[in-house]
Amino acid sequence: MKILVPLKRVADPDNANKVKVNAGKIETTGLEWKPNPFDEYAVETALRLTENGANPKARLGEVIVVTFGPKETETTLRGALATGADKAIRIDATDEQLDGDVVARALKALIEKEKPDLVLAGKQAVDGDSNQVGQLLAEYLGWPQATFAGTIKSEDDKALVVGREVDGGTINLKVTLPAVVTVDLRIVAPTSVSSKHSPAHKYPEGVRFAALMAIMAAKKKPLTEIKLADLVSDAALKITYTGFELPPARKAGIKVTSVPELVEKLKSEAKAL
Amino acid sequence: MPNILVIAEMLDGKVRKSTHSAITFARNAGGTFSILVLGQGAKAAAAEVTGFGAQKVLVCDDPYLANPVAERFAPTIAAVAKSGFDVVAVTASSFGKDVAPRVAGKLGAGYAPDISGVKDEGGKLVYKRPVFAGNAYATCTINTPVQVVSARQSEFSAAEPSGGASPVEDVALAAKDAAAERIEYLGLSAAKSERPDLGEARVIVAGGRALKEQFATVLDPLANLLGAAVGASRAACDAGYAPAELQVGQTGRVVAPRLYFAIGISGAIQHLAGMKGSKTIVAINKDPDAPIFQVADYGLVADLFNAVPELVTELKKATG
CATH class of the missing domain: 3.40.50.1220 (TPP-binding domain)
Structure with a gap:
């Protein structure tokens, strides 16, 4: 199976409480860049789906990782290559040239050349929290989609059974490839992804780490650059961000010393009962 | 003044209460709005939303829409949107977030996801939305003539009925998407619970x-x-x-x-x-x-x- 995974770098989500706004813009200096966690889960999912249990060194298929950004975003791609992806593509662009729609249109053009069987994407990037590129891309390609995947089972490489995590439960879909699947966090639980080629062992929780040897080897894996303008002729953005602000701070709370005091406060002060 | 199409979400033959947040969005945005109820049993469910001040309640009742599959819903939503609406609004439930970008793609429309606020500034709708896990709020505008938004249920409180009786009108199921042929709905597994839904609980x-x-x-x-x-x-x-x-x-x-x-x-x-x-x-x-x-x-x-x-x-x- 040939799988394409779009990958975005984001300001370290674990430091999101340090987000600063300066003159209506997000201040990015001093923030550490990391791959979007949901995209890392998508890479891990792609690696599991192409795993060859009988011969772990020979992947069954190909995993292509793609990012949009300036030269320094290649660090993110090299990271994915080190964990096992086969090749990488950087679409040269600045943040100001991009919105979810441009990204989806550019990916569509790229996919028509690369012809993957499956696009695996994170359900959302944890900076913009937009949750739209996978669905838009599927629409533009005329492909089916399965969003918020918590489980994926591949039986014959032609179709996937996907468990989608939705409000109040799980929806199971069978989707015929080619298709777009966006992944949620439980996709990296030990038994969430399986195919008939899966290894006998269970996976550890979470995404795999790159070994030092693999990091060295990743430097030799193919990484190509494509100009954004070579993929999209219409550069118009559909959404314009005009400003950012911090949320209003919550009024400082108090500590109560006993359960009766808590109940009294809830009743007479907060009037929440 | 925008003319807004609110998409009602159905479950078990009823309109989900989450829909009331999208109605609140439409009221806050000003202008006029209609509600599109689509799904199997939509005709019977439509009566649940005729008392909210909508110009019309549009109904597409078809077994093809029995289950929430985005590829099945998007063509009809987009077709109705083209009949004179400026904004398509869903509640940002898992259904809304799944289908809204596909509708935007069909309409060539910009999409503002998971918005927490809306203001009409000189005839242009200005949206506010949480980013960075709610650690900042962004202000944004959409640059296309038709716009698609999803409204965050926790920020737009459920609308109360305002009385009156909106006229109910049938709309046709749009031509089917080829992509829908490649999706087979196998079922929803949900823990049965007598408790209120998390999105609606007080x-x-x-x-x-x-x-x-x-x-x-x-x-x-x-x-x-x-x-x-x-x-x-x-x-x-x-x-x-x-x-x-x-x-x-x-x-x-x-x-x-x-x-x-x-x-x-x-x-x-x-x-x-x-x-x-x-x-x-x-x-x-x-x-x-x-x-x-x-x-x-x-x-x-x-x-x-x-x-x-x-x-x-x-x-x-x-x-x-």
Whole structure:
């Protein structure tokens, strides 16, 4: 199976409480860049789906990782290559040239050349929290989609059974490839992804780490650059961000010393009962 | 003045209450709005939304729409949108978030996801939306003539009926998407619960990993007493103490009840992103330095295994 995974770098989500706004813009200096966690889960999912249990060194298929950004975003791609992806593509662009729609249109053009069987994407990037590129891309390609995947089972490489995590439960879909699947966090639980080629062992929780040897080897894996303008002729953005602000701070709370005091406060002060 | 098409979401032959948030969005945006009810049994369900002041309630009742499959719904939503609407609005439920971008793609429309506010500034709609897990709010505008938005349920409170009776009109099912042929709906597995939905509950009792295997035995009496929904932190779900659909946070549900109990929850950013909008937050945790206390209105440093049963007893006394 040939799988394409779009990958975005984001300001370290674990430091999101340090987000600063300066003159209506997000201040990015001093923030550490990391791959979007949901995209890392998508890479891990792609690696599991192409795993060859009988011969772990020979992947069954190909995993292509793609990012949009300036030269320094290649660090993110090299990271994915080190964990096992086969090749990488950087679409040269600045943040100001991009919105979810441009990204989806550019990916569509790229996919028509690369012809993957499956696009695996994170359900959302944890900076913009937009949750739209996978669905838009599927629409533009005329492909089916399965969003918020918590489980994926591949039986014959032609179709996937996907468990989608939705409000109040799980929806199971069978989707015929080619298709777009966006992944949620439980996709990296030990038994969430399986195919008939899966290894006998269970996976550890979470995404795999790159070994030092693999990091060295990743430097030799193919990484190509494509100009954004070579993929999209219409550069118009559909959404314009005009400003950012911090949320209003919550009024400082108090500590109560006993359960009766808590109940009294809830009743007479907060009037929440 | 925008003419807005509100998409109603259906479940088991009824209009989901989450739809009322999209109606509130339409009212806040000004202008006029109609409601599109689509699904199997939509004709009967339409009566549930004729009292909200919509110009029309449009109905597409077809067995093809029996299950929530985006590829089946998007063509009809887009076709109706083309009949004179400026904005298509859904509630940002898992259904809304799944289908809205496909509708935007069909219409060549810009899409503002998960918005928390809307203002009409000189004839242009200006949207506010949380980014960075709610650690910042962005202001944005859409540059296309037709716009698609999803409204955050926790920020647009459920609309109340305003009286009147909107006329009901049938609309045709649009030509089917080829992509829909490649999706087979196998079913929804959901834990049956008598409790209110997390998105609609006035009170939520949420627990963390500290509860261990006693998650239900400790929290259920409190939730039952208060008629509350039960929520959980990611850690509690990951550890298997609570089912995944109870998860509150950036992954999981975003909620804003009147009263939120965080019990044995440390308060990771991902969790706070899902409940910070609650009106009153109570935290019970034995670690006095837990970050949850920074957002709690009332914090109690205590062993939850003693404090929660005591809370049940005291609440029974206080509420008679």
